[in-house]
Amino acid sequence: xxxxxxxxxxxxxxxxxxxxxxxxxxxxxxxxxxxxxxxxxxxxxxxxxxxxxxxxxxxxxxxxxxxxxxxxxxxxxxxxxxxxxxxxxxxxxxxxxxxxxxxxxxxxxxxxxxxxxxxxxxxxxxxxxxxxxxxxxxxxxxx
Amino acid sequence: xxxxxxxxxxxxxxxxxxxxxxxxxxxxxxxxxxxxxxxxxxxxxxxxxxxxxxxxxxxxxxxxxxxxxxxxxxxxxxxxxxxxxxxxxxxxxxxxxxxxxxxxxxxxxxxxxxxxxxxxxxxxxxxxxxxxxxxxxxxxxxxxxxxx
Numbered sequence: 575x576x577x578x579x580x581x582x583x584x585x586x587x588x589x590x591x592x593x594x595x596x597x598x599x600x601x602x603x604x605x606x607x608x609x610x611x612x613x614x615x616x617x618x619x620x621x622x623x624x625x626x627x628x629x630x631x632x633x634x635x636x637x638x639x640x641x642x643x644x645x646x647x648x649x650x651x652x653x654x655x656x657x658x659x660x661x662x663x664x665x666x667x668x669x670x671x672x673x674x675x676x677x678x679x680x681x682x683x684x685x686x687x688x689x690x691x692x693x694x695x696x697x698x699x700x701x702x703x704x705x706x707x708x709x710x711x712x713x714x715x716x717x
Numbered sequence: 718x719x720x721x722x723x724x725x726x727x728x729x730x731x732x733x734x735x736x737x738x739x740x741x742x743x744x745x746x747x748x749x750x751x752x753x754x755x756x757x758x759x760x761x762x763x764x765x766x767x768x769x770x771x772x773x774x775x776x777x778x779x780x781x782x783x784x785x786x787x788x789x790x791x792x793x794x795x796x797x798x799x800x801x802x803x804x805x806x807x808x809x810x811x812x813x814x815x816x817x818x819x820x821x822x823x824x825x826x827x828x829x830x831x832x833x834x835x836x837x838x839x840x841x842x843x844x845x846x847x848x849x850x851x852x853x854x855x856x857x858x859x860x861x862x863x864x865x
Contacts (some may be wrong), residue, residue: 615728619735620776627743635746639774663776 580709582681588629591678596705599667602685606665613663621662628660628680644668644694649707657699664689668702672710681706735776741785742774748792762791 582594585603595603607618624641627634634641640661646654658680660667666689669682683702686695706712726734749759760767765788773780773788789796799807822829 610728612726612731615731616735616776619732620739623736623739633750635743635750637742637746637774639771640742640776661776 582709585682586625586629588626588631590632590634591629591680592674593625593629593680593682594674595667595669595682596709599682599685602687603667603682606687617663617665621660621665621667624660624662645696645699647700647703649703649712651712653707653712655703655707655712657703659694659699666694668694668699670703670706672706672712681709683709738776738778738780741780742778745774745788748789748794752792754792759788759791763788 583600584594586593627636643656644659646656649655655670657668666686667682668684669680671680683705684698756767819831821831
């Protein structure tokens, strides 16, 4: 299973889906959770509510300003990976939605912790797509 | 001269603010999904620009009560304002006022309940029974059989 192979870490589990992140993202996530300033607290609460909605509901009531499919990237073998972003104030979590062991799973692979503009960071998203492709085997004929 | 200090809100206060904004945004998105209304249509229905609606949906949104009333009214909905404590108290009162029902038989398919006040007997599909005190049965799952 991908999560065991790649050392992905589960940060939320629900009735409908799970959220896993890479170790690098987990460090950023932990830094956010540890923050006690006003901005960090707003970001923490917002991100936590969005992730919970994603995990608990088959059809989450998340709008495009909260969770959006930003772009798709070719990852080889004629495959593409769609990159989605959770947007909690200036904090962005980029990743992809895959099915792991039959479970709907968001894999978070990049964080932009201090987004200056609302426009998604294309380089960061492309790097996320490549990392997720490498972890999941998408693009190399494995699943 | 005293320098004014910016008040720093407590963690719980910040979470309460974020929760209320997110609850309203989730409810609005749920209604839009249910009614199959897109942003362009909502903009036309409310007279608000798409940019303003987008701003309303962001995590840093701070919509006025008037804007919210306008949006929900355009969707044919009315926001009902209360506090969690008042809502819970009202639910407790309703529960206390509800007439007692007693399970009198269960054959595995139907469970029969008798209403103490009236003597009427009702049957519910046994597998739909959750908790008579807390969860009303789904519409259509109840049949009034007979007066005792």
